[in-house]
Amino acid sequence: MNCNHACSTDNWAEVKATAGRVLGEDLVAFIEQCRAEGNPHSQLIAVLHRVQGKFGYLGKSQLDAVAQLLQVPAAKVSGVASFYHLFRLQPRGKFIINLCLGTACYVKGADRLAEKLSDELGIRFGETTGDGMFTLEGARCLGACSLAPVMVVNNDMHGAVTPDQIPIILDQYIRKAKQQVEEKPAAQS
Ligand code: FES
Numbered sequence: 001m002n003c004n005h006a007c008s009t010d011n012w013a014e015v016k017a018t019a020g021r022v023l024g025e026d027l028v029a030f031i032e033q034c035r036a037e038g039n040p041h042s043q044l045i046a047v048l049h050r051v052q053g054k055f056g057y058l059g060k061s062q063l064d065a066v067a068q069l070l071q072v073p074a075a076k077v078s079g080v081a082s083f084y085h086l087f088r089l090q091p092r093g094k095f096i097i098n099l100c101l102g103t104a105c106y107v108k109g110a111d112r113l114a115e116k117l118s119d120e121l122g123i124r125f126g127e128t129t130g131d132g133m134f135t136l137e138g139a140r141c142l143g144a145c146s147l148a149p150v151m152v153v154n155n156d157m158h159g160a161v162t163p164d165q166i167p168i169i170l171d172q173y174i175r176k177a178k179q180q181v182e183e184k185p186a187a188q189s
C-alpha cells in the first residue's frame with residue numbers, strides 16, 4: 001500500500017544505500033541534486049524520465065526509491081507515473097514493433113496488419129509477449145507515407161507490408177534473438 005506522506009529521513013544513509021542498489025549511484029546523485037534545488041514535486045517528472053531512460057520502464061522498487069530520495073509521497077510518485085502515457089510501468093520486449101496507424105497507412109490496410117500482429121503475438125497494443133520478445137505499439141505517422149503501410153521493429157523499417165508477411169517478419173526477429181543467445185557463450189569463451 002502506498003503511504004500519502006514523504007517517508008522519514010531518520011536513517012538517511014540507509015535510504016541512500018537502498019536507493020543506490022535499486023537505481024545506481026548516477027541516479028542517486030541526480031535525484032539528490034534535484035532535491036537540493038528545492039520544490040522536489042516540480043522535479044518529479046524529470047526524475048521519472050531519467051529513471052525510465054535507464055531501465056526502460058518504471059518498476060515498483062524504482063518508484064519507491066524515487067519517493068524516498070526525493071522526499072515525495074509514494075502515492076504521488078506512482079500517481080504521476082501512471083497518469084502520463086509517456087511513462088511505462090511494465091518492462092518492454094526485446095523488439096518493439098511500432099505499427100503506423102496514420103491515415104496513409106490506414107488507407108493501405110494498417111488495420112489488417114494490426115489484427116494479424118495481435119493474432120500472431122497473442123497480445124494487444126501496449127502489451128508485451130509473455131516471453132519478453134515483442135512489445136506491440138501504435139504510432140500516428142512514421143514519416144514514410146510513400147511506403148505505406150509501414151511498421152518499424154526497433155530501428156528497422158518495413159514498408160508495403162502485407163498481412164501474409166507478418167509471420168515471416170516476426171520469425172526473422174525470433175531467429176535473430178536465438179542467434180544472439182547462441183553467439184554469447186562463444187564470445188565469452
Ligand atoms: S501515415 Fe504511416 S508513415 Fe505516414
